[in-house]
Amino acid sequence: MIRINDRLSLDEREIEESFIRASGPGGQNVNKVSTxxxxxxxxxxxxxxxxxxxxxxxxxxxxxLTNDGVLVITAQRHRSQDRNRQDALAGLVELIRQAAVPPVPRRKTRPTLASRLRRLEAKTHRAGIKKTRTRRPEPE
Incomplete structure (x- = not known):
């Protein structure tokens, strides 16, 4: 059993691991070994x-996440297969830990009087700036 938190653990049989060749630099070792x-x-x-x-x-x-609901995590940071296995498993556990914490519900708040006044003052100021941009026709 893989322990996620106090109330949650995963059965190891639910996880499938497959080893593939890593991409990127690494010389001949990358081409030979599926790490x-x-x-x-x-x-x-x-x-x-x-x-x-x-x-x-x-x-x-x-x-x-695939269309079938399968979560796929690929780990290839390390040179050894065992370290990559640990890395992938740690990524899965961390993702499930984040999902296990319910989001904090949003509490509605009202804007303060001061913030409303600041907003209106900014709008008035901006409108004044734009008003100076208008061209008045010149008298002939």
């Missing part, structure tokens, strides 16, 4: 996630 990790986690089919966390995770994932 990059592609981690796949099916968000929609996961029994470990509550519905609210699942919905927030889908929003947070952005274009890392």
């Amino acid at each position: 990059a990790v592609q981690l796949r986690f099916n968000v929609r089919a996961s029994p470990s996630l509550p519905e609210s966390v699942r919905a927030r995770l889908e929003r947070l994932a952005g274009n890392r």
Whole structure:
């Protein structure tokens, strides 16, 4: 079990890992060894996630989420496969931790009297500037 927070943990069997060749510089080693990790986690089919966390995770994932609801995280920063695995797993855990925290509801506030007066004063000032730009026809 992968522990996310006090109330949430993931079963390791829900995560699929595949190893691919990393792109970018690195000499011959890059061409020979599959060190990059592609981690796949099916968000929609996961029994470990509550519905609210699942919905927030889908929003947070952005274009890392496929049409089928599979979250794909690719890690290729490090030279070793094991470090990339840890990096990808840490990215998944961090994303789920963010989704597990419900957003703080917005409280409506009214603008203060001073801020309303400042706004009106700025509008009047701006209108005065624009008024000086108008051309009056010259008398003949």
